Every structure is written in structure tokens, then in C-alpha cells.
Amino acid sequence: MKYIFGNWKMNGLGKEAFLLAQGVAMSPVPENAKAAIFPPFTSLHIAREQLKGSKIHLGAQDCSAEKSGAYTGDISAAMLKDTGCEYVLVGHSERRTLHGEKDDMIRRKALAAIAAGLKPVICVGENLAERESGNYLQIITNQAKNSLPSLTHSHDFLIAYEPVWAIGSGKTPTIAEISEVHKTIASLLYHDTSVSGHSVQTAVLYGGSVKAANAGEIMETQGVDGVLVGGASLNADEFGKIIAEMGNLCTQY
Ligand code: PGA
Numbered sequence: 001m002k003y004i005f006g007n008w009k010m011n012g013l014g015k016e017a018f019l020l021a022q023g024v025a026m027s028p029v030p031e032n033a034k035a036a037i038f039p040p041f042t043s044l045h046i047a048r049e050q051l052k053g054s055k056i057h058l059g060a061q062d063c064s065a066e067k068s069g070a071y072t073g074d075i076s077a078a079m080l081k082d083t084g085c086e087y088v089l090v091g092h093s094e095r096r097t098l099h100g101e102k103d104d105m106i107r108r109k110a111l112a113a114i115a116a117g118l119k120p121v122i123c124v125g126e127n128l129a130e131r132e133s134g135n136y137l138q139i140i141t142n143q144a145k146n147s148l149p150s151l152t153h154s155h156d157f158l159i160a161y162e163p164v165w166a167i168g169s170g171k172t173p174t175i176a177e178i179s180e181v182h183k184t185i186a187s188l189l190y191h192d193t194s195v196s197g198h199s200v201q202t203a204v205l206y207g208g209s210v211k212a213a214n215a216g217e218i219m220e221t222q223g224v225d226g227v228l229v230g231g232a233s234l235n236a237d238e239f240g241k242i243i244a245e246m247g248n249l250c251t252q253y
Helices: 014-025 041-051 077-080 093-098 103-116 129-135 136-147 175-196 210-222 234-249
Strands: 002-007 033-038 057-060 085-088 119-126 158-161 203-207 226-228
Touching: 002 203, 002 234, 014 033, 014 041, 014 103, 014 234, 033 085, 033 234, 041 057, 085 103, 103 119, 103 136, 119 136, 129 136, 136 175, 158 175, 175 203, 175 210, 175 234, 210 226, 226 234
Parallel strands: 002 033, 002 226, 033 057, 057 085, 085 119, 119 158, 158 203, 203 226
Antiparallel strands: none
């Protein structure tokens, strides 16, 4: 299974969301691929209506770690499930940086999502200074170790590796660089699994300046189970082309 997820970030007023979701809903989705869009909270209902009868799934960009109660401005995982979401991003680097979210909070959000019947997509990735320090593999390993729920849940969540320096910058890592990190994450999952005795079923996506022109090559990288697309998911044609790229690959698997 290959995943093509589109993170709209803080974009999409009613009319735009309507048109974008309507456009994406028309994209054919190959058998072995799963495509989803992640609109802002206020557009989830609009998107849900447009996606009805299509093969595109719905996700949200964040959720509270709490179940319900006095948390003004927050949205619970159960609310997202109730709105028709199947997925939720947690720990996106923009949440980590702009809202000071730490690994422990992200782990609690992931657990809250799982408890509500959603699949969290847990994001990890190093910033430029961390990459340049040479210590990035250790940093990513620590982030993953501390923000992932126990691996007994390994089939209940996905991971997205998103180098912060590649997000929205047009700079993508080389295939060797992507592969190195994905191997590290896989070895972490498999290592812990050998201890816990559970089989790993965690999909690991890559995100950061993915577009139709590079999606195919990235998807072919060993250990990459899909892509998390930001800017390019705001254009239905471009996002549709990325889904189609996956179709070309899926026929080879
Ligand atoms: P980008 O964003 O594709 O615009 O680089 C990716 C993301 O932040 O998920």
C-alpha cells in the first residue's frame, strides 16, 4: 500500500476548499494506493461532502491530547472522527516550532487519536542546524522514540519523515539522504519489535517539497511507503498527478 497525503495547512476558505476538494475527488486512485487530504478544521465538513463517493479519504492537521472538557480552542480526536476524519497529523514541525509541542505531548496526542479510532500520522524530522551538526540520525531517533506510542500499536499509526529544511523550500534531500533516514527509522521499529514480539506494520512516509516531478523517484526509494505533500496538494491537478505517479509504481509492486 502506498500513501499520498495532502496537507493543506492554513489554506482554504469555504469556496476554495469546495473547489479543491471537488477537484481532488475526481482523481482516479489506483488499487494499491490510499490518498487523503488534510484541510483546516473549518473546511473539513465542506471537504467531506465533496469526497463522498470518491476514493479520497479525510484527515485533520492536529488534535488535542485530551478527551473533552475545559480546553478552549482545542479540537478532540473524537470530534474529528465524528466529522468524518480517518487520519490526523500530529507533531508536524510547524506545530513543534510555532506552538512549542514536545515529543511527550505528541505521543499523548497520538494515543488520543488511536483511542478515538483515528490513525495518527506522527511527524519527525531535523532542522537545518541539526542536519549540519551531523547528529541528525540520533536526533530523529530520539524524536521517534519519544513521540511514538508503544509498538504494540504499530499498525495503528503512520510516521512521516519531514526534514524541516525541505518543507516549503523547494529543496529536497537526495535519494541517498532520504533512504538513510528511512533505514534508521525502520531499524528502530524492527529493533523494538524484536523486543516486544509484535510484527511491524507501520508505514513511513516522506514529506518536504514533494511534487509530481519528483514523487515517483522518492516513492521508489526503499522503505518509503508514501508521501506527505504540502504546497503541491493545493492544486488539484498537481496532486492528481502525484496520485497517478503512485499508480505507475503500484503496478510494479
Ligand atoms: P511542502 O510541505 O510539501 O510544502 O514542503 C510538506 C509538509 O509540511 O507536510
